[in-house]
Amino acid sequence: MELKTDGYRLDRTLETHAEAEGLRGEIHGRHPMDDLLRTDRLPHIWCPGCGLGTALTCFLSALLRSGLDLDKVAVVSGIGCTGRVAGYVRLDSFHTTHGRAIPFATGLKLGNPELKVVVFSGDGDLVTIGGNHFIHAARRNMDMTVICVNNFNYGMTGGQAGATTPVGGITTTSPYGNYEYPFSISALAAASGAVYVARWTVLHARRLERSIVEALLKPGFSLVEVIAPCPTGFGRRNRLRQGLDAMHYYHEHGVIQHGADPVKTDIELEGPVIEGKFVDGEKPTFLEQYRRQLDRLRGA
Amino acid sequence: MERLEIRLSGFGGQGIVRSGEIIGKAAVLYDGRYATFTQSYGPESRGGAAAAQVAIANDPVELSYPHVIDPSILVVMSQGAYNKYVPGFRRDGLLIVDESLVELDEAADGVEVLGIPATRIAEELGRRIVANVVMLGFLAAVTDIVSPEALRKAVLDSVPKGTEELNARAFEVGFEYGEGVKRETSYDT
Amino acid sequence: MSPASRNGVLSGEFFMLGDIACAEGAICAGCRFFAGYPITPATEVAQRMSERLPLVGGIYIQMEDEMASMNAVLGASWAGVKAMTATSGPGFSLMMENLGLGVMMETPCVLVNVQRGGPSTGLPTLVGQGDMMQARWGSHGDYAIIALSPSSPQELFDLTIHAFNLSETYRAPVLVMTDAEVGHMTEKVVIPPVEEIEVIGRRKPTVPPEEYLPYRVEPGELVPPMAVAGEGYRIHTTGLTHDERGYPATADDTAQWPLVQRLVDKIEKNKDKIIMLEEDGLDDAEVAVVSYGIAARTAIWPVQMARQEGIRVGMLRLVTVWPFPDEEIRDLAGRVEGIVVPEINLGQIVREVERCAAGRTEVLSVPHPGGGIHDPQAVLRAIRRAAGRKAEA
Incomplete structure (x- = not known):
C-alpha cells in the first residue's frame, strides 16, 4: 500500500482501520453494544479468560439502564489492562497516566459539573500507584463513580505483585510467594469516606450490573470493586490456570454478605471472597458542599 | 542615583512587614512614585525576627535592583533587630527606635537617633498591636520618605474593617509625638 | 481575540x-x-x-x-x-x-x-x-x-x-x-x-461529530481544533502515541514521527509569533548582556555603570525563554565581542547562548547558586572582561 502523507496526516492508518471495520461488519454483523463501543478499535487486547470483557459489558449495560445522557458521560482510565477500557467505549474518554485517572477525573467533573464522570481502572493503577488520589477523592466525596477491577496483579507488564496481591500469591516479582499484607480495596474506600461501596466477582454479572447502576445514580464518591480473573498474569501461577477455573472458584468461594463490615473483607489466597453491597450512605458531595459555601458567601 | 531606602525591623507579630507594605503603598498609590517592597522572614510567623525593606524612587529604573542595600533610615522595634542591624548601619543615617523595647548602646554612636515609646503608647491606646501604626505616624512626622497624607490614607485602607478608628488614633498620636520631637530637635540645632 | x-x-x-x-x-x-x-x-x-x-x-x-x-x-x-x-x-x-x-x-x-x-x-x-x-x-x-x-x-x-x-x-x-x-x-x-x-479563546471544531477527528490538522496548519467532554463529540484522547482519531497507534510505525514532529513544530515553527525579546542599546554594542527574569532586571545597573565607563554594552532580555531565540542570538554573536549571561543558577541558559554563538564570540557566564540575587559588581566585572578591559576589573 502506498503511504499517503499530507503534512501531518496519516491516511494510511485511517484507511487500514476503515477497511478492517468494513470487513468485521461483513463477517460478524452488528452487536447490540456496538453503539457504545469504538468498534473500529476491536478486537481488544485482553487475553482469553480475562474478566475485563464481562466487567465492561456489565458497565455498558448498567449505563444503558441508568438512563444517563450518554453525551454527558465521560470515562477516565489510567494505565494497565483495565486502563484500556477508556479506549473502547464510544463516550468522551480519557486514557491518562499511571495512577492519575482520579485526579484527572476530578478536574473534569469540576470543570463541567453536568458530566457524569466514571473512572474505570485496575487495582495497581487505582490503589497502588494511585492510592493517595483514591483515598482523597473518597474523603472529599468527590462526585464520581469508580469501577476498580481487581485481579491481584499487574497484568499488562507480565504479572507482578502489587498492593492487592494476597499473602502467599505467586507473581513474577514474588516468585517465592508474596509476604506483604494487601489492601482490601472496598475497606480502603469505606474507611476513606465513600458513600457507596460494593464488590462483586465477574461471575455475579447481574448483581454487578445492578450495583453499577446504583453507583452511577449515587451522588458522591461511589466504588464498585470487580474481582476478575487474570489467567495469564496471576491465575496460572496460583492454581487458577484457566479463566473458567477462576469462575468455579468464585462460585465455590463467593460469599454474598450485604452490609458486611468492610474491615472484614480481606481476600486471602484460597479463602472466601466476601461480596455484596457494603456501604450505601448519604453525605453531601464535594460539589454540594461547594455550592453550600457559595450560598453562604452570597448571603453574607 | 535618586533612590531612598528604608528598613523596618523587629520581631514577628509586630506588624513590621505590614508597615513596610503600607509605606510602599503610600508612595505608589498616593504620592505617585515607584516603590519596591521586599520582606525577609523566618519560618515562625510569631516571635521570630522580621524585617521589611522598601526602596522608593521617581524612576522605576532606580528600582531595578530590588533589594535595599544601604538604607538611610532604619526603624528598630526589638533589641534583637537592634543587635542585628545597627552595627552595620550607615553613620549618616537616621535610626528610629521604639524606646519601650530598645536600649541604645555604643553600636549607635555617631548615628542620629529619634525615639518613641510606640509599644507603650499603643498599650495606653488599648491595643499593643497598633504599635506599628504609632510608629508609622511618627515616621510621617520626622521623615519625608512619603507625605503624611499619603501614609495616613495607606494606613486606613490597609487595616482590618472595624479597626479604622483605633488605627487612625494610633497614627495621629504617633504623628503628634513626632511633631513634638521635631520641634525639640530643631531647638537643639 | x-x-x-x-x-x-x-x-x-x-x-x-x-x-x-x-x-x-x-x-x-x-x-x-x-x-x-x-x-x-x-x-x-x-x-x-x-x-x-x-x-x-x-x-x-x-x-x-x-x-x-x-x-x-x-x-x-x-x-x-x-x-x-x-x-x-x-x-x-x-x-x-x-x-x-x-x-x-x-x-x-x-x-x-x-x-x-x-x-x-x-x-x-x-x-x-x-x-x-x-x-x-x-x-x-x-x-x-x-x-x-x-x-x-x-x-x-x-x-x-x-x-x-x-x-x-x-x-x-x-x-x-x-x-x-x-x-x-x-x-x-x-x-x-x-x-x-x-x-484568546479556544478554537472549536466546525464539523459535526461524525466528521471530527480530534488530532487531524488541515494542510498548512499545525494545531487541531479542540472538542471537549460533554459536547457530543465522543472524543478519545490518550497519553499513548496516537493517530488522528486519538486512538493508540503504538504498533503502527507511521504514527510516532508525524505526531511528535507536529508537537514540536507547532511551537518551533511559530517562534516568530511566540518569542518576545526586549532590547536596549544593542545597535552599536561591543558587549551584550543576555538574561531573563530577575537576573535581567538586576543586570540593568551594571549595564549603566559599564556605559559610564565608556563600554558600549547593550542588553537582550528574554521575556520568552522557551522556545529559545536561536536566530537572534546567532545574529548577536556575529556583532558583539562578548556576551555576558547572568542567571541564578550555575549556568543553564548560557549553554543555549554558547550553542547559538557557536564560537563566534566569547560567552561569559555570571553564575549564582541561588539564595540571593547577583551583586551588581559581579555582572559589571564580567562586562568589563567581555569588553577586554581586564585591567580595570
Missing part, C-alpha cells in the same frame, strides 16, 4: 505582591479552575485563587499532591475551562509526569513555577532560577514547550494573561517561570480596563 470577561477583573492601580498579581492575571485571562498544593514561595497564588475563584464562578481545589494538581488542571481543561496551577521546585518535579500528558494530549493550561533555590528542598523562601532546563526537558521524551520569564509583579500579571493566550492558541501547556524574588516582591501593578485586556 476578544476583551476579557467583565466578571472579576479588578481594574485599577495596586501595590501588589507578585504572586497575587499572577493570580489576578489568571482571573483576567478567564481562568476559572485552579488545582494546587501549598508550597513556598508559590502559596500566595493558591491563597488568592481560593479567595477569588468562588466569587467569579470558578473552582479552587487543593489537591493531595502536585501530580494530582497537574492532572486535575488537565481534566478541567478537557471540560472546557481555562485552568492553572502554581508551584515551586519540588512540586515542579512532581508535575513533570503530567506536563508530558498535557503536551501529548495537546491540552491548553498554565503552570506557574515560582522558582526557589535547589536542588531538593533547597532554599524554600529564597530565589533561584535553577529550573530553566527542567522547564525545557523535564518531562520524558521529545517535545517543545513555551516558557515565559517575568521580571516584576506587573510583568507577572501581564505574562500570566499572555501564557493563557498562548496555551489556547497552540493547544499546549505554557510555563510561567518566575521566581521567589518576583513572586514575593510588592510593586505597583496596573490592571487595565477590561476592554484593554485581550483574551
Whole structure:
C-alpha cells in the first residue's frame, strides 16, 4: 500500500482501520453494544479468560439502564489492562497516566459539573500507584463513580505483585510467594469516606450490573470493586490456570454478605471472597458542599 | 542615583512587614512614585525576627535592583533587630527606635537617633498591636520618605474593617509625638 | 481575540505582591479552575485563587499532591475551562509526569513555577532560577514547550494573561517561570480596563461529530481544533502515541514521527509569533548582556555603570525563554565581542547562548547558586572582561 502523507496526516492508518471495520461488519454483523463501543478499535487486547470483557459489558449495560445522557458521560482510565477500557467505549474518554485517572477525573467533573464522570481502572493503577488520589477523592466525596477491577496483579507488564496481591500469591516479582499484607480495596474506600461501596466477582454479572447502576445514580464518591480473573498474569501461577477455573472458584468461594463490615473483607489466597453491597450512605458531595459555601458567601 | 531606602525591623507579630507594605503603598498609590517592597522572614510567623525593606524612587529604573542595600533610615522595634542591624548601619543615617523595647548602646554612636515609646503608647491606646501604626505616624512626622497624607490614607485602607478608628488614633498620636520631637530637635540645632 | 470577561477583573492601580498579581492575571485571562498544593514561595497564588475563584464562578481545589494538581488542571481543561496551577521546585518535579500528558494530549493550561533555590528542598523562601532546563526537558521524551520569564509583579500579571493566550492558541501547556524574588516582591501593578485586556479563546471544531477527528490538522496548519467532554463529540484522547482519531497507534510505525514532529513544530515553527525579546542599546554594542527574569532586571545597573565607563554594552532580555531565540542570538554573536549571561543558577541558559554563538564570540557566564540575587559588581566585572578591559576589573 502506498503511504499517503499530507503534512501531518496519516491516511494510511485511517484507511487500514476503515477497511478492517468494513470487513468485521461483513463477517460478524452488528452487536447490540456496538453503539457504545469504538468498534473500529476491536478486537481488544485482553487475553482469553480475562474478566475485563464481562466487567465492561456489565458497565455498558448498567449505563444503558441508568438512563444517563450518554453525551454527558465521560470515562477516565489510567494505565494497565483495565486502563484500556477508556479506549473502547464510544463516550468522551480519557486514557491518562499511571495512577492519575482520579485526579484527572476530578478536574473534569469540576470543570463541567453536568458530566457524569466514571473512572474505570485496575487495582495497581487505582490503589497502588494511585492510592493517595483514591483515598482523597473518597474523603472529599468527590462526585464520581469508580469501577476498580481487581485481579491481584499487574497484568499488562507480565504479572507482578502489587498492593492487592494476597499473602502467599505467586507473581513474577514474588516468585517465592508474596509476604506483604494487601489492601482490601472496598475497606480502603469505606474507611476513606465513600458513600457507596460494593464488590462483586465477574461471575455475579447481574448483581454487578445492578450495583453499577446504583453507583452511577449515587451522588458522591461511589466504588464498585470487580474481582476478575487474570489467567495469564496471576491465575496460572496460583492454581487458577484457566479463566473458567477462576469462575468455579468464585462460585465455590463467593460469599454474598450485604452490609458486611468492610474491615472484614480481606481476600486471602484460597479463602472466601466476601461480596455484596457494603456501604450505601448519604453525605453531601464535594460539589454540594461547594455550592453550600457559595450560598453562604452570597448571603453574607 | 535618586533612590531612598528604608528598613523596618523587629520581631514577628509586630506588624513590621505590614508597615513596610503600607509605606510602599503610600508612595505608589498616593504620592505617585515607584516603590519596591521586599520582606525577609523566618519560618515562625510569631516571635521570630522580621524585617521589611522598601526602596522608593521617581524612576522605576532606580528600582531595578530590588533589594535595599544601604538604607538611610532604619526603624528598630526589638533589641534583637537592634543587635542585628545597627552595627552595620550607615553613620549618616537616621535610626528610629521604639524606646519601650530598645536600649541604645555604643553600636549607635555617631548615628542620629529619634525615639518613641510606640509599644507603650499603643498599650495606653488599648491595643499593643497598633504599635506599628504609632510608629508609622511618627515616621510621617520626622521623615519625608512619603507625605503624611499619603501614609495616613495607606494606613486606613490597609487595616482590618472595624479597626479604622483605633488605627487612625494610633497614627495621629504617633504623628503628634513626632511633631513634638521635631520641634525639640530643631531647638537643639 | 476578544476583551476579557467583565466578571472579576479588578481594574485599577495596586501595590501588589507578585504572586497575587499572577493570580489576578489568571482571573483576567478567564481562568476559572485552579488545582494546587501549598508550597513556598508559590502559596500566595493558591491563597488568592481560593479567595477569588468562588466569587467569579470558578473552582479552587487543593489537591493531595502536585501530580494530582497537574492532572486535575488537565481534566478541567478537557471540560472546557481555562485552568492553572502554581508551584515551586519540588512540586515542579512532581508535575513533570503530567506536563508530558498535557503536551501529548495537546491540552491548553498554565503552570506557574515560582522558582526557589535547589536542588531538593533547597532554599524554600529564597530565589533561584535553577529550573530553566527542567522547564525545557523535564518531562520524558521529545517535545517543545513555551516558557515565559517575568521580571516584576506587573510583568507577572501581564505574562500570566499572555501564557493563557498562548496555551489556547497552540493547544499546549505554557510555563510561567518566575521566581521567589518576583513572586514575593510588592510593586505597583496596573490592571487595565477590561476592554484593554485581550483574551484568546479556544478554537472549536466546525464539523459535526461524525466528521471530527480530534488530532487531524488541515494542510498548512499545525494545531487541531479542540472538542471537549460533554459536547457530543465522543472524543478519545490518550497519553499513548496516537493517530488522528486519538486512538493508540503504538504498533503502527507511521504514527510516532508525524505526531511528535507536529508537537514540536507547532511551537518551533511559530517562534516568530511566540518569542518576545526586549532590547536596549544593542545597535552599536561591543558587549551584550543576555538574561531573563530577575537576573535581567538586576543586570540593568551594571549595564549603566559599564556605559559610564565608556563600554558600549547593550542588553537582550528574554521575556520568552522557551522556545529559545536561536536566530537572534546567532545574529548577536556575529556583532558583539562578548556576551555576558547572568542567571541564578550555575549556568543553564548560557549553554543555549554558547550553542547559538557557536564560537563566534566569547560567552561569559555570571553564575549564582541561588539564595540571593547577583551583586551588581559581579555582572559589571564580567562586562568589563567581555569588553577586554581586564585591567580595570
